[in-house]
Amino acid sequence: MEGAGALETNEMLSVTFAEKTKTLNRRRGSYKAKITKLQSFLKDKASNAEQLLLQSKLDKVLEMYSSMEALKIEYYEVVEDEQLPNLELILEEMEDDLEEIKVGLQTLLLKHDDISKNVSIYNTALSNNGLRNLIDVINKNLRGLKLMDLETNELTHQFLINIIIRKLDIESRKLYEMSLTSTELPKWEMFLEFLQNRTQILENLHGVQGPPLKLKTPFLSKGKSFIVKSNNNNNCLLC
Numbered sequence: 001m002e003g004a005g006a007l008e009t010n011e012m013l014s015v016t017f018a019e020k021t022k023t024l025n026r027r028r029g030s031y032k033a034k035i036t037k038l039q040s041f042l043k044d045k046a047s048n049a050e051q052l053l054l055q056s057k058l059d060k061v062l063e064m065y066s067s068m069e070a071l072k073i074e075y076y077e078v079v080e081d082e083q084l085p086n087l088e089l090i091l092e093e094m095e096d097d098l099e100e101i102k103v104g105l106q107t108l109l110l111k112h113d114d115i116s117k118n119v120s121i122y123n124t125a126l127s128n129n130g131l132r133n134l135i136d137v138i139n140k141n142l143r144g145l146k147l148m149d150l151e152t153n154e155l156t157h158q159f160l161i162n163i164i165i166r167k168l169d170i171e172s173r174k175l176y177e178m179s180l181t182s183t184e185l186p187k188w189e190m191f192l193e194f195l196q197n198r199t200q201i202l203e204n205l206h207g208v209q210g211p212p213l214k215l216k217t218p219f220l221s222k223g224k225s226f227i228v229k230s231n232n233n234n235n236c237l238l239c
Contacts, residue, residue, distance in 0.1 A: 017078045024075055028090070031064060031071070035097050042104045051109065058105040061098055068095060132199055134167055157188035164191075172198050 041049075041057060049057075072091055079087055165173055176194055180186060 020074075020078045024071060024078070027071055028094075031068060032094060034060075034064065035094060035101070038101045039097065042101055046105065046108055049108075054105055054109050058102065058109065061102045061105065064098055065095075068098070132203075134164065135195055135199060138164070138195075154185070157191075158185055161186055161188065161191050164195075 038057060038061065046054060046057070068091065075087055075091075076084075165176065168176065175198065176191075179194060
């Protein structure tokens with residue numbers, strides 16, 4: 001009787017292990033199908049994919065590493081020793097495929113980062129040059145106005161600030177608006193200081209050194225134009 005009971009127990013365990021192995025094989029097949037889909041994506045679509053999509057695929061690959069490790073542990077609990085070498089070979093091939101996919105996606109993401117950095121540097125250069133030219137025009141016209149002994153007033157300052165702000169690049173304009181800490185009208189001197197600091201920051205960032213910026217308060221009287229006559233045919237940056 002005891003021998004029959006033990007035999008029955010062994011048969012039940014054998015059936016349980018067989019069922020669990022079958023379940024694990026299904027999971028392994030599911031992971032293999034996902035790996036195949038990722039390989040197809042990397043081969044056919046990844047080079048033209050957006051950065052967010054590439055990152056999403058990479059996240060899935062990293063999740064699958066954890067899933068594969070858990071699958072391996074569960075296999076070791078139910079698979080016979082003689083079956084382990086073949087199983088380990090299959091799982092190792094799947095992990096190698098995952099590694100290739102991971103490296104491919106990371107390489108493409110690095111290229112995206114390089115492109116973004118190059119665009120950022122290009123935009124910074126444009127912003128830097130535009131701001132430097134703008135300040136040169138301001139200085140030129142301020143010198144001319146001072147020679148005409150024109151007086152200044154608060155209304156003129158606000159008028160000039162509004163004109164110049166429209167000529168700033170989006171990032172510089174946003175930073176200036178963030179620098180305003182009160183509801184009072186912005187001061188001309190503070191605005192000039194912002195332009196000077198912003199230009200120097202951009203030049204340092206881009207590795208360009210220009211002449212020191214010296215901005216002066218304009219001398220304007222009511223009804224006078226900010227534009228000084230010039231024989232230069234270039235368009236005014238303030239117009």
